[in-house]
Amino acid sequence: MLSRAAVCCRVLPCSSAAPSLGIQRPKSLQLSHPLQPSRRYISNQLPSGIAPLFQYVSESYISVAVQNGIEALHTMGLPWTGSILATGLLLRLVTSPFHIYAEKLFAESFHARNFLTQQIVKKVCDKYRVEFTPNEAGNKLVMKTDNKEVIHAAETMVKEYVPQLLGAKGLQPTRIQNLKMCTVPVWIFSSFALRNIISADFHPSFPGHLWIPDLLQPDPLYILPVLVGVFGYLNLWSQRKIYPVQKSTLFIKSYDFLLGFLTLFSVVIMAQLPACIPFYWLVVSISGMAQAQILRHPRVKKVLGIKRLPSDSDKPIRDLFLMRKQV
Structure with missing residues (x-):
């Protein structure tokens, strides 16, 4: 009912409704503008299959x-550009607890995995009377043996027991990934909120800046869509640098390819949408990228109670x- 009321307020030409929405309605639809038809790239004329979902x-x-x-921020005196910027930053702040908790679980999972792996390999080495000592660099413990049977036994036990023990503590990778992904609907819904404003019958004027007149x-010049794609790929690349996988499996490669394809596809779509x-x-x-790098800073992690990782840095960027590349 709330959404229908909001729509009705935009359709009825009642002057008393305008101040409550904070929209500076144009005196006319300015149909004489030479580029005016492109304002309807996001019109409601959608394929019947996806129209109900939209x-x-x-x-x-x-x-x-x-x-x-967004409309309230504009009513407070911010221009529409500032309202959009403020909305994105505020929503990033609101969703940050999910990413902070995911980062905390990942750090705990990282240290727990190393500890469990070390204990399991140590027991295998004790059983087969093999030395388990630091390597030449002194940064990790290794088995001093070339016996394939011993190595295979250790790898088998690590693969079998470590995931089970991590899952018992709620540190499974899928849970951590889902914590980060559960914020995605917020960005999708907020995009539709912006769509509602600019696709209304009496949509407000969004003055442009720099190379964008409107x-x-x-x-x-396709600058904004391309920048969205660039930062999308930077986010993907930085995640692989900060959280590298020990072995690139077909699933990991397919996952990266899918994300890369969706990022490229979004650039093509956004190039046709209002700027x-x-x-x-x-x-x-x-x-999002700034948040990920801030959470790598040791002082920030100390304040938030997140355990340190080898990828942490005082100068993350x-x-x-x-x-x-970590191994």
């Missing part, structure tokens, strides 16, 4: 709440590009 997301409580929040027009939408997603991407 309607559901657009009218959901989350979308309507974020929409009202934020309701697609970026004429305010890729601008919003650029804010989301930059703030610089050291991200200087970091060697």
Whole structure:
């Protein structure tokens, strides 16, 4: 009911409804503007198969709440560009506890995995009377043997028992990944909130900046969509640098390929949408990468109670590009 009321407020030409929404309605639809038809790239003329889904997301409580929040920020005096920027940063702050908790679980999982692996291998070495001592670099323990039977026995026991023990403590990788992924719907719903504003019958004016004369027009130079893709790939690359996998399996390669394809596909789509939408997603991407790097700082981890990792750094951005591949 709330979403229907919000829609009705935009359709009825009642002057008393405008101040409550914080929308500066144009005197006309300015149909004479030479580029005006491109404002309807996100019109409601959708394929019948996905139209109900789009309607559901657009009218959901989350979308309507974020929409009202964007309009409230504009009512407080922020320009529409500032309102979009502030919304992205505020939502990043609201969803940060999920990422902080996931980071805490990952650190605990990392140390628990190393401890359990060490204990299991030590028992195998004791059984077969093999030395288990530090390597030449002194950074990890290794078995002093070339006996394939002993090595195979140790690897088998590690693969069998470590995941079970981690799962018993709630430190399984899927749980940690799901904590991070559960924030994705927030960004999707918030995008539809912005869509609701700019696709209304009496949509407000979104003045542009720099090379974009109107934020309701697609970026004429494709700079914003390309930047969204660049930061998307940087996020993927940085995650692999900070949290490297010991063995690149077919599943890992397929997962990376899928994320890369979706990032490229989103760039193609955003190039056709009003510039305010890729601008919003650029804010989301930059703030997401900044959050990930801030959580690598030792002082931040100490305050948040997160155990340290080998990838932590006092200068995370610089050291991200200087970091060697961990094994």
